Amino acid sequence: MSTPKEHEKLSDYISSQKLKQSHKRLTVLKAISASPKRHLTAHEVLALLNKKRSGIGQATVYRSLRLLCDAGVLNELRCEDGSSRYEFASAGSHHDHLICTKCGRFVEVFDPEIERLQDKLFARHGFYPERHKLELYGVCRMCKR
Amino acid sequence: MSTPKEHEKLSDYISSQKLKQSHKRLTVLKAISASPKRHLTAHEVLALLNKKRSGIGQATVYRSLRLLCDAGVLNELRCEDGSSRYEFASAGSHHDHLICTKCGRFVEVFDPEIERLQDKLFARHGFYPERHKLELYGVCRMCKR
DNA sequence: TCGATATTGATAATCATTATCATTTTAACG
DNA sequence: CGTTAAAATGATAATGATTATCAATATCGA
Structure with a gap:
């Protein structure tokens, strides 16, 4: 499951904000892309990564999710239980x-x-x-x- | 600002559930009724009560709010910042x-x-x-x- | 009034998330 | 290529709203 468009969006945002590329951040994005389940929580993303012994800590997961939202790659859905879920913000598709x-x-x-x-x-x-x-x-x- | 209807709803619920009347719980309800501000948070209700030196603790405020919701007196609105606000559930008025x-x-x-x-x-x-x-x-x- | 049971307050615990800070990576520049 | 300033990271503490715990208190029917 490749996500060229998402990678590009992320890269564009990173350069526009003078941030730096990072392997782990990309790994987070790939894990979300590869998961059959959509609307994942931070906790679920962390679980996906732990399964692969990625060595990515929860702080990085939260930071990556926020950055991916800022970059327009993901949308955050605040759920009623107080947690958030994340979905791809596939360009211009409000729903x-x-x-x-x-x-x-x-x-x-x-x-x-x-x-x-x-x-x-x-x-x-x-x-x-x-x-x-x-x-x-x-x-x-x-x-x- | 009286609320005969709300008091009655509360009393009915209390007897139907074999609970007991309590002075402090009524005080919470009255404080909410008397406030010009609607859609109060638990924290705001607590502040209203503290101003009057009611001697009502926050645990009781939270418990009262929940019970008032269960009794159908209040509605809980889960806000995006993770907190809740409470409004009167004036009978059958969905909005x-x-x-x-x-x-x-x-x-x-x-x-x-x-x-x-x-x-x-x-x-x-x-x-x-x-x-x-x-x-x-x-x-x-x-x-x- | 008595006793069973609900209520309360103080406080610890919880849960998702954010902040802190020392260490590690990244990448622009010489 | 190394240097180096700035960004990213991990471990962990802190936060904020809310819930749980438990001993002390209030309620209310008998």
Whole structure:
């Protein structure tokens, strides 16, 4: 599972901010790319890396995740339990989430009509819109039976 | 500022669960009712009580807030910074929130059309709907200028 | 009033995350 | 190539919101 686009985004950000390349940071990105599971927590990323005896500490995982967000490679999703999950910010693809309360599965959804109505709500109350967060909690098809 | 309805809800819950009335728990509820500020954090409630030398500890504040939620008197809003805010669950009034990113003001909003479209999203993905969370972040009228 | 049980306060523990700081890497420059 | 300043890292302490513990206190039905 290669991620040329993500690597490039990261490199661009690193040079734009006068940071330095680092093996370990790249290893974190690769581990996330290679995982079949999306929407990983920092703890889960750490577990992926430990399995490979990468010698990468948790501080570095947290730092890398933050930097990857700053670089626009990942999006951070603040969960209700107080932890965060990270997903790839595949260019310009805003979406919301359906979340199964039984198995924790995340499904990415998008409804342009909802987006439009949200903007109307902002306008109606004199708000300058910045962003929004829509999470739909329920039981997925698999968990229903 | 009286809250006969809230007191009653609380009493009903207390007897249904075979708990006991407590002076301090009522004081917490009254303090929240009396505050002009809505959407208070546990910390803010504690501050309200300390100002009055109530002798109520933080553990009791947290316990009371949780119980008031269980009793259906309050709703808990998990904020993105990891803390929670509490609002009155004035019977059957589901709503979402517009939140000012400058001053932190909360505005309660509701759009039946958005609700309907959310249900369609649940259905389209085979989810049994339980609840949702919609938060619109922007800059309010006051903070814009 | 008595006694079983709920409530409380002080404080320790938890959990995710961030800060600190000494050590190691990176990479621009000579 | 080495030097070297700055960034990255690991181990660990600190943070902040919240929950758990447990002995002391309050509640309330008999």
